[in-house]
Amino acid sequence: MKNEHSNAFQLDLFESLPNKPYCTDELGVTVIRSKKIAIKKKYIQVNRPLTDLYLVFDLDYAYSALAWSDLNLPSPTWVSKNPVNGHCHIAYSLQAGVCTSSMARLAPLKYLAAIQSAYTQKLKADRSYARLLTKNPLHDAWQTTWWADEKYTLDYLADFVDLTGHPLKGKECHGLGRNCELFENVAHWAYREIRKYWSPDYESKWKEAVLSHTEALNAQFIDPLPYSEVKSISKSIANYVIRHFSPERFRESQAKKGSKGGKVSKGGGRPSLNEPWKELGISRATYFRKKKADLL
Template identity: 35%
Template sequence: MEAQPAIAGLFDERLGRRPYATDILQYGVRMMAPAVARRRRYIQANPPHLRAWSLFDIDRPGGGLAWEDRDLPMPSWVCVNRTNEHAHLSYGIEVPVLLGDYNGLDRPIRYLAALETAMRVKLGADPGYSGLITKNPHRSDVYRVLWGHRLYALGDLQGYLGNLSKYRLPANEDPLHYGLGRNVGTFHALREFAYRAIRDYWGEHGGFVHFLASLHTWGQEFTGNEHTPPLDYREVHYIAKSVARWTWARFTPAGFSKWQRSAGRKGGQASGQSRRAETAERDALIVSRVLAGEAQRAVARDLDLSERAVRHILARVRHEAISDNSPLRPNSPSRLA
């Protein structure tokens, strides 16, 4: 079948610099130049830091028409196995979603994760499919390929799915352990680890590089233990880089030391100093997470505090910030209210 030039051309443009590809999945995949990867039967359609195509694996005969059976829009492309009629469906995202640049927040990822979960349920697609590798739509000699005519805005897809509330997780709940839920879960776990690990790299030569390397290693171990299948190491790298940059820019030795002095000035016994330092560190963590946009309820739950205690801490910090006594003076003190 003749390919639609617009979608086929976008498929090529959106490939990563070194996509994974293979002809035989049992032999594993390896990175290749795009021109070589496009000739393989299986290919990595999405770059590791970007969601340009939402991919679904339909493991049943007639899978190529699952979208029509479930009153969903026509995919951007469909690849059907000629032997068993199983299929991969792909919906092109009009404005691709960054998976690695969270800027301290994960709301766009959670929205996309909710959409993909709802689509997966409605299509009856395999929840264990990671979307890393897909049937190559350029191989019409191997698969029956149907090319669509358009990309979709996320809002367009939601129009076919209705209310996403039962698929959209609140900020204080653990994400799903498949699909984009793995990205969200890894981001949150890595962020918590970074808040505490960063002090080990202050003042060290090449501190940021070593800090980033430690986050990458820790993130790989986390997703390897928590997710089946785990995230690809390049996806972990982009998440780790985003978390490392955000944390390194906002958690500084000077700020932390000044905070400790203001919270635990003038000594007392060593045990008292230690408790004050721990309290100062806890308060700094609360402030940073709230300024990053997290709900106070979620912060309280994670730190085993009452919401009232968190509100009290934030009120005190806001007062100190307005008085210019706090090392964590926010740009907008009302965010702490």
């Protein structure tokens, strides 16, 4: 138990908060306030809008304050317990924040999502926990114990669980797994669709189409992501695809392919034989089957 270091923890938590966190004294009536006001509320947003600095789990059952110890999981940064029913929020502080809204940073997000999913399963935490608000560990409504004085790397946290099958897929996915699911599915769709929108001043229509598709996929989750996260994911994918699949880049790619094709022929043009199976008197399928078997 690290209660003797709580002052340092409190300062670190305060410094890491969003500039204007969501907060409330009554669930269902959420407001945005400055740090100085928000830190006095019973519930508070500890992760920044586009970056996760903490993994927080909602243990919605009695005698859960030491569940992490019983399951041989690492010591959480803090545990905030409801003194009436014994339900807890436990939080792990991350050594480096993980961006939850960047298409270009999907790998660390998938890693964090897998860890979150595996811990949720092992702790029997609430899968529908929205992640936005947590029991404010600095509020006297909760019995808070500060446990760990270090911040954890993802590799260290991953060593305590089996990540096989995590994060969950499809309708059952939860937490950050939903972000990953949307990123991957919408991006796959976007790569195929972008050329349909190429025209003068196409970007605004393209971004609207990506947002609409992202919203439709998000609605299929049992617990959909809030609109703010859907909009952020959509914007990241739309901009990423515009940068990497623009008409200019496509023309450059086609030109390079044409240049390489011309070099195959000694005459500098196209290869003289485009359908070699006809010269051999066999079908196209037979030609490729024999070629694969090294019979030609």
